[in-house]
Amino acid sequence: MSDLTEYRGGKFSVLSRDQIYDIHMATLEVLEKTGVLVKEENALKLLDDAGALVDYETQRVHIPQYLVDEAIRKTPRSVKLCGRDPKNNLRVEGNRSYFGLGGSGIYMLDPDTLKRRTATKQDLADSTRLADSLEHIDFLMGLIIPQDVDQNIWDRYSAEVKLKNTMKHCFTGALGEEGARDVLKMAALVAGGEHELEKNPLFSFILCTVSPLTHDARNTQTAMELARHKAPIIFACESICGGTAPISLAGTLVLQNAEVLSAALIAQLTNPGTPVIYGAVSSPMDMRNGSIVMGVPEVALMGVAVSQLAQYYGIPLYSMAGITDSKIPDAQAAYEKALQQVLVGLTGGNLIHNAAGMLDKMITGSLEQMVIDNEIIGMVKRIMRGIEINTDTLATDVIDKVGPGGHFLGEKHTRRLYKGEHDLSVLSDRMTREAWEKAGSKDTVQRANEIVKKKLETHQVEPLDRDIVEAFDRIILEAKRKTMG
Amino acid sequence: MSNTDILFNEMAEAIEWLDDEKAIELVDAALEAGVDPVDVIEKGFTKGLKVVGDRFGDGEAFLTELVAAANIMEEVSERLAGALAGSQRKVERRGTVLIGTVAGDVHTIGKNILKTLLEVNGFNVIDLGEDVPTQRFVEKVRELKPDILGLSALMTTTITEQRSVIKALEEAGVRGMVKVMVGGAAVTEKWSKDIGADGYAENASDAVQVALSLVG
DSSP states (O other), rough: OOOOOOOBBOOSSSOHHHHHHHHHHHHHHHHIIIOOEEOOOOHHHHHHHOOOEEEEEEEEEEOOOOHHHHHHSSSSOEEEEOOSGGGEEEEEEETTTTEEEEEEEEEOOOOTOOOOOOEOOOHHHHHHHHHHHTOOEEEOSSSSSTTTTTSHHHHHHHHHHHHHSSSSEEEEOOOOOHHHHHHHHHHHHHSHHHHHHHHHHHHEEEEEETTTTEHHHHEEEHHHHHTTTTOEEEEEEOOOTTTTTTTTTTHHHEEEEEEEHHHHHHHHSSTTTTOOOEOOOOOOEETTTEEEOOOOOOOOOHHHHHHHHHHHTOOOOOEEEOOOOOOSHHHHHHHHHHHHHHHHHHHHOSSEEEEEEEEEEEEEEEEHHHHHHHHHHHHHHHHHHOOOHHHHHTHHHHHHHOTOOOSSSTTTTHHHHHHHSSSOOOOOOSSSHHHHHHHOOOOOHHHHHHHHHHHHOOOOOOOOHHHHHHHHHHHHHHHHHHOOO | OHHHHHHHHHHHHHHHTHHHHHHHHHHHHHHHTTEEEEEEEEIHHHHHEEEEEEEETTSOOOHHHHHHHHHHHHHHHHHHHHHHHHHHHOOOOEEEEEEBBBOOOOOOHHHHHHHHHHHHTTEEEEEEEEEEEEEEEEHHHHHHSSEEEEEOOOOOOTHHHHHHHHHHHHHHOGGGSSEEESTTTTTOOOHHHHTSSSEESSSHHHHHHHHHHHHO
């Protein structure tokens, strides 16, 4: 079903099996003893009926262990996420890794001045089409949320732009029940009907929990509406160590786990078998000034740990690697991103989002950075493939043929295996000094900018049928009318 | 140095060392000795709080210590509440800030950090909490007459509420009574100008400076 090469982790870990079990047991204790806040009446009712201890007045829910087990058991262990072109389909399970865009920024970086400016719908279209063209980007989310559209219905505009500009799978947002219905309707038009969309989901929806331990009304309603449609839901906990989560990494892992598993429970009680994706993407606070820090080793460690946790549960994972505190595409951005990507990749975090395109604590998007990240991901993928050992690669025949004192340049074996065995960069400069000078002595960002320009000039995405585009316009117009009220 | 001065020094140190038990002991000792409760705050504990605030500003103290210091100050104030109410003098404040996260937004941490920093810097802060309906801001401005109204919004989907609040203040005829500051991850300087706010800051430390300039 998919033409994508399989990249698997399972080569790196930071937690032992016993430590994973400790985190699991601590999570069960938190859910049963401390409980979670669920600010949605219907969800409270569902939890009550299922056997949780519900206080309707305080909206506090204490969840017994067997319900947590139920949530895990009813969550599909594998999710198929689809693109408009089936060759881009993803099989999200086990330790298979895919790398995707980061997103939901509000600024774009100008590559010439290195200043930021407010992001627009055009930026979303350009960044989506660029990501569509880049070989190592397996899925997308909106690089930015367009700031030049009605902010009450940006979810519809984003859905429209994504469906028009990429053939790959997209994460997207939905604002409330109505937003979820509209966005699903738009995707169903492209998929060829609601039933088709359920079988081949073009969108997954990201919903954030509110740390610590809170499920707010709107997101819970959205989740329940999506569950009724069996749409893939990513429950993302984005807590802050020391702020909205304990300062310890272990404590943060426990808190995240409690939030995500209780959210999964609500979805599974709404509609058993809803494809829920585990999302835990917390980061620390810099206690010197209260700001969130992202490009730190602790983020990489937690990225590895949640990958292991999700694999332990057999729940598909939305993980994170490639985030940076740097404001521009510089050395700091590159080393922070590479460190996280290689570690989470080698662990096999499934949907590694934020892997490309973002700078400045996820606030600012950059097309040049996206091209640089594509390069880093390509190298990480090469490392993940490892070294293939078989009779052919051990190469005794060709060694014997060439013999002592000869060379391998002209051998068929060399021609046949060169491309698969060796990373062929498009961006990195690997020339001699003289050749590099002759080519204009360009730095990485300049070279990335040239690639951006060329791709945006040449890369085309198959246009949608006219009647679908017109139907999008009607949905957006109607949503607009409703918000004007 | 008089015994009272020694007591004041010890109070400052109790906050610097984040020793809440010692702080309460000192409050009780001061009350017993008949020291003016306003002096206990102004000459004693506030000095220590300022030291912690300055150390935070210099990157030497951490946020967690700042919050702990502010918590001790709150405990001290509660312990002194009775005596303060009976005193002729009032504790001097730089101004009153009414603060809250706008409707539809449940994020509180940024607002809470700012609240602490404002208190450390001598502001009286009234916190309306999160997901605050627009009309509640208007009612509270009318009722409490704060110098500054601080509107927090983290999400791109909720910053529009900041504009709604400013409009509602105008419609209620109370916009002129209060300076409005806006902040939050998705808020930009341009946005703050577009909606007619009086102040904007990118982080909590800068916000204190903006607040000081607005009441200055």
